[in-house]
Amino acid sequence: MSINWFPGHMAKARRQIEESLKKVDVVIEILDARIPLASKNPMLDHVIGDKPRVVILNKKDMASQSETDKWLNHLKRQGVYPAAVNGKEPNILKKIEAPVVEATREIFERMEKKGINPRAIRAMIVGIPNVGKSTIINNIAKRKVAKTGNTPGVTKAQQWIKAGTKMELLDTPGVLWPKFEDPEIGLKLSLTGAIKDNVVNLDEVAIFALKFMQEHHLAELNKFYNINIDSTTEIVDIFDAIGNSRGFKMSGNEIDYERVTEKVIYDTRDAKIGQLTFDLAEEI
Template identity: 50%
Template sequence: MTIQWFPGHMAKARREVSEKLKLVDVVFELVDARLPLSSRNPILDELIGQKPRVIILNKSDLADERQTKAWVLYFKEQGISAVPIIAQEGKGMQKVMAEAKLLLKEKFDRMKSKGINPRAIRAMSIGIPNVGKSTLINRFIKKNIAKTGNKPGVTKGQQWLKLGKELELLDTPGILWPKFEDPEIGKKLALTGAIKDNLLQMDDIALYGLNIMRTYYPQQLMKRFKINQEELALDLPELLMLISEKRGFRDDYSRASEMIVYEIRSGKVGRYTLDHAPVHFETIEEA
């Protein structure tokens, strides 16, 4: 299966992000906790450079808890702060602010020593579609959007959203899409909902999801779809047919595929992570 998904005008996106980075103190890079690497834009490391950054692992309630801890440790080893959150419920937001303050403490201390009055942290959030960027912004500003007006050097149309006296978020309507060469990344993004379903062959995504779940989370798959160990070992198309029958879809494999993808995507089959962290798990409990 090949997913055709073109990233658009990357050169324009690079230029726009570079210009906006000059206006902020810190970058909030939002990713899907189930895809800490695959849901990142590959050009961001180059663009952000030494700018302070917090990687926000959203939808952590859907991700494998142990893997999330491993990813936090992995990013820490790379010198990058990472915070798991559940934007939909507003959980973890204070931790994001705490990390941002910690990263900027030296800068703000220098400003204070020069007699510059304390001001709000200026941040920019970046994230691919469906990682929860809008939800994050709404939670930060608590749905009371206060536009603070154009800052010096800000081009017309770019607005700052204010959260009390602590945070000003640069509202960036342009969303960067990742550019990927590996078709596996496309499948992962499709399974988690980052690519519109009408661009996909849902039966292919369902088969991919079934394979992932039976490989890494077999007990969850067996429990959800009421299948035994022997049935779990069936060829993937046969497994799809079996689940279709058990759910009453008979030969309607299209509807069965949509159901399987939805139940995996929404966490009904259990928590899972598709990108596995390259760290030693025995060190996680110490992190």
């Protein structure tokens, strides 16, 4: 689901997160494992401040496994506690609980020294739309929690969900806006379905996807579309090759570029061509 963000929405979303932050010990930031940079909210570091943070790379089933491993190492080096998950998998709580316990260990040790009775770790989930926040909350809660959190400005009474024996989770995620400024980030957000198709130029999205795969995943691209391009093939010739291979033709045997564009975007978005990561860890 996507939201059109306006300055009023953004201010309200930020205020709501700041209010919720007061109630929790730790923030669980959900990123899309395919785009760990592009799916970050530009303000979050500032909003969270010193609060312990866990970063979850979700949708790992759609991302390149080797890239996800590199991202996990990079995040660890940065001093955050990461994990990679498939939000739809049954064993997700254990995978999230481990870094949450690590991230809050110091706070709870300090509380214990002061003689304060141990209690559950309080956590909240935050992230931009479509990264899988509701999927993860519902999975942990083992029920469908209302999705009002995705509409900035619509508030509901927040409740605590018991997440195993060690953790309590706010049932409403903090929803923040994606980065808009960099056009390439917009293309990556569109390619993964985080922003609506009608706010970006779909031709540019398909060209970006094809060039990326030509450079980094040529064998998968050739195999999936049953084509035979190489690293020097011009982009228009890649469109032609896919159109010909799939029989996307208009009257007069012209290639139907619109159909090729849509097909490439949906095949990439649904990870049909392969498990692809578009933000490469070595590029940072």
